[in-house]
Amino acid sequence: MKKKLNQAQPEGVAQSEIRPGDKWKDSHGTKITITHCTPNRVAYIREGYTHPCFCSPDRLRREFTCAKPNTLTEWATTTSPREMAKNLRTLINALRASK
Numbered sequence: 108m109k110k111k112l113n114q115a116q117p118e119g120v121a122q123s124e125i126r127p128g129d130k131w132k133d134s135h136g137t138k139i140t141i142t143h144c145t146p147n148r149v150a151y152i153r154e155g156y157t158h159p160c161f162c163s164p165d166r167l168r169r170e171f172t173c174a175k176p177n178t179l180t181e182w183a184t185t186t187s188p189r190e191m192a193k194n195l196r197t198l199i200n201a202l203r204a205s206k
């Protein structure tokens with residue numbers, strides 16, 4: 108049997124998936140962190156601002172660009188082992204306290 112090749116080319120730009128914990132940045136270079144995401148609403152926190160902000164996923168994709176995530180080696184070189192252990196201890200203690 109002869110295999111048919113589809114000559115249609117993919118159209119449009121692939122959109123990155125919005126996930127909690129992802130880092131994005133606006134046109135001014137201000138970084139934001141996604142805290143919560145639903146199909147019609149995204150909650151995020153701006154760097155240096157404590158209160159959450161909200162917008163639609165379409166607006167987020169229009170006004171922000173996904174920041175390149177750090178690779179494991181980049182993260183390991185920027186974070187000291189002591190700091191990593193301290194962060195893990197605080198997370199574990201918080202989980203134990205919530206039970």
